[in-house]
Amino acid sequence: MELRAELLPPAVAAERLAAVQARIAAIRDLLDRGDPRAAAEIAALNDDTGHEYTAGDLRDHCGGPELDELAAAAAAPPIRRAPEASSVTRDELVEIVRRILAADRHAGFYVSLFEANVVMPGAAELIFYPPPYLADSVANADADADAEQIVEAALAYRPIAL
DSSP, X not given: OOOOGGGSOOXXXXXXXXXHHHHHHHHHHHHHHTOTHXXXXXXXXXXXXXXXXXXXXXXXXXXXXXXXXXXXXXXXXXXXXXXGGGOOOHHHHHHHHHHHHTTXXXXXXXXXXXXXXXXXXXXXXXXXXXXXXXXXXXSSTXXXXXXXXXXXXXXXXXXXXX
16 A cells, blocks of 8 residues: 555655764764763754654664664654544554564654554554464464554554543
């Protein structure tokens, strides 16, 4: 299935990407040295990009994003929930999850897009750590849940009023 243009990763100019990558590398250096100017640089990066990164998000650590991946996400506009008039359809959500499961090179973008357009907090956990009830419903017990099951579970979530 083809996704609408507004559901595809935005193109980022190479110059913009290089500038953001250099800025993040400089921030990582400040963080590594414990330099107090890091906080101001992070705030400036957030003002420039529209994101809300913290020092923990930007640190170079094992298991964290690589510099090029982080810079690509930071250089792109933040992902927002689609307005009600153009809300993401169930079929589009299924395609988004399929792209995540296929380890598309833009999987990080699609994870953020999925989570922004369902009400279930932490909905991506259904993809990466499916609960037993989803895995058990698959014919092959060793298989993970498929995209349709994941989307159904995410859409079935209802917040509890306290």
